[in-house]
Amino acid sequence: MKLGVFSVLFAQKSLEETLDYIKSKGLDAIEIGTGGYPGNAHCDPDALLADESKLQAFKDAVESRGITISALSCHGNPLHPQKDIASADDAVIRKTIQLASKLGVTVVNTFSGCPGDHEGAKYPNWPIAPWPNDFQDILKWQWEEKIIPYWTEIGKLAAENNVKIGLELHGGFSVHSPATLLRLREAAGDAIGANLDPSHMWWQGIDPVQAIHILGRAGAIHHFHAKDTSIDPINVNHHGVTDMQSYSLMLDRAWQFRTVGYGHDLKTWADIISALRLVGYDYVVSIEHEDGLMSVDEGFTKAVQNLQQILIREPLGEMWWV
Template sequence: MKLGVFVARVFKDLPFEEMLDFVKSWGVEAVEFGTGNYPGDIFVKPAQLLADGGKQKGFLHAVESRGMFISAFSVHGNPLHPNRTIAREHHQTLIRTIDLAQQMGVPVVNCFSGNPGAPDSTLYPNFAYLYWPPEYPEILQWQWEQQVIPYWREVGRYAAQRGVNIGIEMHEGFTVHSPADVLRLREAVGEVIGAGFDASHLWTQGINPVEAVKILGFAGAIYHVSTKDMIFSEANMNLYGVLDPKPMDQPGFRSWYYRTIGYGHDLKTWADISSALRMVGYDYVLNIEQEDPLIDGLEGFTKAAGNLRGLIIRSPLAEK
C-alpha cells in the first residue's frame, strides 16, 4: 500500500507545484484531486484539461516527475437531486470527470450515490431510511428502483466503457451509506461499482470498519481508501443522539466530530484496519483526508502522515 492525500480545500492557499513539493516531503506517493461539485475544483478543472492536451501533459508531468501518481478524482455530489438544475450540474461534472480520468489514466472516480426526493418532490432530497411509518419504506423502494439503480446502470456502463471504476463513498444522508447498500448497487449495476472506503462515516453509524473491510474486500468491492477519523462526545450524544445536524465547526456541542489520525481512535485500531485491507488483498492507497475542526488543515495533514507512515505494510505477502 502507498500513502496518499486528498488535496482539496485544505491546500487551497498553496500554489500547485508548491503543494506537490509539500506533500511529497511528507512521504506522499499518491494524490487525489477534487474535480468539482462538493469538493470543489481547486487544482483540477475538468473542462479546461479536456480541451487542452498540452495542459493535461503538463499537469501529469508535474505529478509524475516527483515520483507520485494520481490515485483518483473526487467529484462527490448529488446527481439524483430532485432539483433538476442541481442534478444536471452534478451529473455533467461527473461525466466530464470520467472522461478526464480515461484520458489521464486515472483508474477511480470517487463520488456519492446521490439521494433523490420522493415521487412528488421537486426541491429537496429525502433520506427515507426508516422502517415506519409505512410511507418511508415506500419512498425508499421508489428511490432505489426508479432513481438510484437506473441512473447508475447508465453511468456505470459509461464509466466501464472507459476503463474507469466508480468508488461510492458510504456517507450518511445518501442512499448508499452502508456496505450492504454498496453490494446491492454493485449487484444491480456491475463490478464497475465499488466503495470509496472512509471509516469515519461507518463509525458514526455503529459499523466496525474492520468488519466492513472484510465484507467489501472479500467481494472485491474496495477501490479506494480514505483515512479520516472521528470521535464521539458521550455527554453530547446522550443529549442529542447520534443524528446531529449542528455544524462541524462546533465540536464542543456536537455528538461526534471528525479527527486527525491519532486523535480519534488509537493507532492499534488503524493498524487493524490496515491489516484487514491487506487480508482482503487491497494494495492501493491509504489516503489522508483532513477535516478535523480542532487542528489547522496543514498541521493535521502532517500529523496524519507521520502516524500513517508507520502503519502502512509495504512488503509483499509471503507465498504459502
C-alpha cells in the same frame, strides 16, 4: 500500499506547490478534486479535456515528482430533485470519467446522491426508519426509479473507459453503508464500489474492520480514505448519532471528525490496515483532514506521522515458515 492525500486541503496552493509539499512529507499519491463539493482548484476537467498541451503539462507536473494520482474526486448529488443541481453534478461525473481515462487514473470518487420523495420534490429525502410505512414507499421509489437506473448507466460508462467508481459511504446519501453499496453494485455492475472512509462508519455504529471484510470479500473496495471520528459519550446520549448540529459546535456535538489517531488509537488503525491487506486491498490510503481542533498543516502532518508507522508497504512474500 501507498500513502496519499486528498488535495482539497491545499486548494489555496497551486498544483505544483501542493505536489512539492506532499512530496516533502514522504507521500506517494494524491487524490485530486475535479468539481462538485471538493471544487476543481487543481484540476479543471473542461480546460484539460479541451487542450492537449494543458493535459500533458498536468500529467508532467505529477509524474515528474514520482507521484501517483490515486483518484479524481467529484463528490456531488447527481440525483438531486432540482434538475439544475443534478445536471451540473452529473456533467462533472461524466467529464471526470473521461478525464480519468485519458490520464490513466483508475478510480473516480463521488457520492451516490439522494433523490427527493417524488418527481415534483424540491429537496432530497433520506429515509432512516422503516415505519411509518411511507418511508418504505419512498425508499422503494428512490431505488427503482432513480438510484439503480442512474448508476447502472454511469457504471457502464465507467467500465467502457476502464474506470471504477468509488462511492463514499456517507450519511445523507442513498448509499451510506456496506449493505446499500452492495445492493447497488449487484444491480449496477462491478464498476461500482466503495471509497471507504472509516470515519463515516464509526458514527453510524459500524465497525470499519468488519466493513472492510464485508466489502473486501466482494471485491468492492476501490479506494480508501483515512479520517478518524471521536464520539462524545455524554453528548451522544443527548443528540444521538444523527446529530444535526453544525460541525462547528464541537463542544456540544455527539461526534466529530478527527485526524488519524485522535479518535481511535493506532492499534485500531493497524487493525484497519491489516484488514485491507487481508482482503487484497493494496492500493492507496488517502488522508482526508476535517479536524476542527487542528490546523490543516498540523492535522495532516500528524496523520502522516501516525500512518507511516502502521502502513504495510512491501508486497507479500512467500510464507517461509509454512
